[in-house]
Amino acid sequence: MATQRAVRLSDVAAVAGVSKATASKALNDSPVVSPATKARVREAAERLDFRPNALALSFASGRSRxxxxxxxxxxxxxxxxxxxxxxxxxxxxxxxxxxxxxxxxxxxxxxxxxxxxxxxxxxxxxxxxxxxxxxxxxxxxxxxxxxxxxxxxxxxxxxxxxxxDNERAGYLAGRHLLERGRTSIAHVTADADDLAVRRREEGFRRALAEAGTEAVTTLHGTWRREWGERAVEILDDGPVPVDGIFCGNDHIAFGVLDALEASGRRVPDDVAVVGVDNWEEVVVDQKLRRLTTVDLDxxxxxxxxxxxxxxxxxxxxxxxxxxxxxxxxxx
CATH class of the missing domain: 3.40.50.2300 (Response regulator)
Structure with a gap:
């Protein structure tokens, strides 16, 4: 069976009743071609399912796309x-x-x-x-x-x-914990020199300040799960029990969840936890979700x-x- 020949610019020009040069200018939206002629050429191109050659367009327009x-x-x-x-x-x-x-x-x-x-x-x-x-x-x-x-x-x-928007991510997390009735909230995050850490913390603190409160403490460490586990031990040794924890990322949050559950505390009844990254959407089936988090899109x-x-x-x-x-x- 013979292969169907691709539609050419000359075919479009013939159907539209213009020269090949005029058809080219019309399809490239040249100001020297009248709107009526442009419409006629474009209608012909659409009817014929014309697909311009990308290389030819590049030379004609001076752009490679x-x-x-x-x-x-x-x-x-x-x-x-x-x-x-x-x-x-x-x-x-x-x-x-x-x-x-x-x-x-x-x-x-x-x-x-x-x-x-x-x-x-x-x-x-x-x-x-x-x-x-x-x-x-x-x-x-x-x-x-x-x-x-x-x-x-x-x-x-x-x-x-x-x-x-890392600042907004921290704000959403803080506001959500407050809306869940948490009144003693800690922040567990990574190195304070990290720009993302600083902006998430700024948003978190702003949410709490709007509610007339502040974080019990902020603990800086690493982005790793092990730091989340260790941070729970530090919080337990502190003078004030916490009922909410905002974690700088989901890895930290998973470590916090593991440590809380290992100690017999109920999540979220005793302590509510929020992370950042929506890591579970990347690596596991949604049916196995453990964590409330902020997706950075x-x-x-x-x-x-x-x-x-x-x-x-x-x-x-x-x-x-x-x-x-x-x-x-x-x-």
């Missing part, structure tokens, strides 16, 4: 949903993606990636980091196309940066950052994606 994606450990647990959100959104907007994975905080790796991307005809660049623990060196000045950052704080305040961070590469914001600065409280048995 390709976006560079520079990542720091794209397969890392929390970077992966950001990358997937960005790639899916770029694909839905008919952009090709050129991915380079490496260490964006390592000068040698970064310099090589920058040179390679400069040689490619990209229309924009999206840089995906690995979190908000520390500042990432800006590379915007190396490019003459729009550069957007996601899940990474940069050292240039003029960069456009999309981040999960990392996929959404990737989506909105990808949109900004295509339609850049007029001004730089940080932009935050709204998190959501996910209810579980721990509250």
């Amino acid at each position: 390709t976006v560079g994606l520079l990542t720091h450990r794209a397969t890392a647990t929390f970077s992966r949903p950001v990358v997937m959100g960005a790639i899916l959104r770029l694909g839905s907007r008919e952009r090709a993606v050129l991915v380079f994975d490496g260490r964006i905080d390592a000068h040698r790796d970064m310099a090589e990636s920058v040179r390679t991307l400069q040689d490619r005809r990209i229309d924009g660049l999206l840089v995906v980091g690995s979190g908000y623990a520390r500042l990432t060196p800006s590379i915007t000045h190396h490019f003459d196309v729009p550069v957007t950052y996601a899940f990474a704080a940069t050292d240039d305040p003029d960069d456009v940066v999309f981040l999960p 990392l996929t959404g961070v990737g989506r909105v950052a990808a949109d900004n590469v295509i339609d850049p914001a007029a001004h730089g600065g940080e932009r935050f994606v709204e998190p959501a409280l996910v209810l579980g048995p721990s509250t």
Whole structure:
């Protein structure tokens, strides 16, 4: 059976009753073509199911419709949903993606990636980091196309940066514990130098301050489950019993749950616990959920950052994606 020939621009021009050059200008929304002619050409293209050649469009428009994606450990647990959100959104907007994975905080790796991307005809660049623990060196000045950052704080305040709203995450957790009737609430989290830790703590304290109270204590340690277990021992040795604990992430929260249950206390009857990250959605069946947590919508961070590469914001600065409280048995 003969293969059906692909519809060409000349076919569209013939059906619309215009020259091939006019059809091309009409499909590229040229101002020299009248609105009536544009409508006629587009109707013909739609009727024939015309698919423009991507390479031809690139030469005609001066744009490659390709976006560079520079990542720091794209397969890392929390970077992966950001990358997937960005790639899916770029694909839905008919952009090709050129991915380079490496260490964006390592000068040698970064310099090589920058040179390679400069040689490619990209229309924009999206840089995906690995979190908000520390500042990432800006590379915007190396490019003459729009550069957007996601899940990474940069050292240039003029960069456009999309981040999960860690301050809001802490606020949602604190408010939820208060709404559950908790009056003696502790905060167990990671290193105080971590930017995400500081912002989550700020939001948590703001929620409590609005209710006219404050945290019993804040314990700083690591992001690990073992720290959560140890923190419960420290809280038990303190002068004030707690009935609510806001944990800086879900790993800490799982350690807290284990220690509370091992000591015979009932969760949430005796102590309610809230984490951050929605880790259980990533690694286990929802039927096994143990924890109330705050989902940072990392996929959404990737989506909105990808949109900004295509339609850049007029001004730089940080932009935050709204998190959501996910209810579980721990509250």
